Amino acid sequence: MSRVLLASRNAKKLGELRRILAAEGLDGAEGLEVVGLDDVPEFPEAPETGATFEENAVAKARDAVAATGLPAVADDSGLAVDALNGMPGVLSARWAGRHGDDQANLDLVLAQLTDTPEERRGAAFVCAAALVRPGGRETVVRGEWRGALIRKPRGTNGFGYDPIFVPEGETRTSAELAPEEKDAASHRGRALRALLPALRELV
Ligand SMILES: O=P(O)(O)OP(=O)(O)OP(=O)(O)OC[C@H]1O[C@@H](n2cnc3c(O)ncnc32)[C@H](O)[C@@H]1O
């Protein structure tokens, strides 16, 4: 059985990545075993210094391959807010200063948009997903999910900025969608499905 490593240290993101691949039958059934960072010896996390989601995704996947010798998938993602000229973007995980403080990050974005009227509250979730093989071959794809930001958080599913993001064509926030509904439309679902042919080649 071939193995592929999902190189994310965010448990909720990792859960979504696993769920999306499992829904596509890529969880052992196709001769590919999906493993996480808990299943391999620990290695240090490098700072995410890239200017783009793609650069960061490739860097995370390369580090994981170098440390483990396994083919690795990494996801670099975030929220690009129109009224903030695309920020927080690659800084989404540490927008309020402390890495991974979802509540503080979301509160800061809401505060920054206090005077932004409804018609200018557009935003997009973006996900770059990279597959790097031990030989060095790299595949990078991108998924986007457009929507608008509300003023008061709603919903408890998902993570990060989900409670303030209402996808296009929806009235619920992405934190109010069922997990399968989020995956079917999300930036992460789209990116990972674009990576499927490359993943199937690993078998
Ligand atoms: O780098 P890894 O270890 O994968 O974990 P991370 O949480 O640091 O991940 P990123 O560097 O890609 O930062 C992504 C941030 O963007 C936000 N984000 C990404 N995808 C999201 C989603 O589906 N829903 C809500 N927020 C999301 C959230 O705040 C994440 O912490």
Ligand SMILES: [Mg+2]
């Ligand atoms: Mg990160």
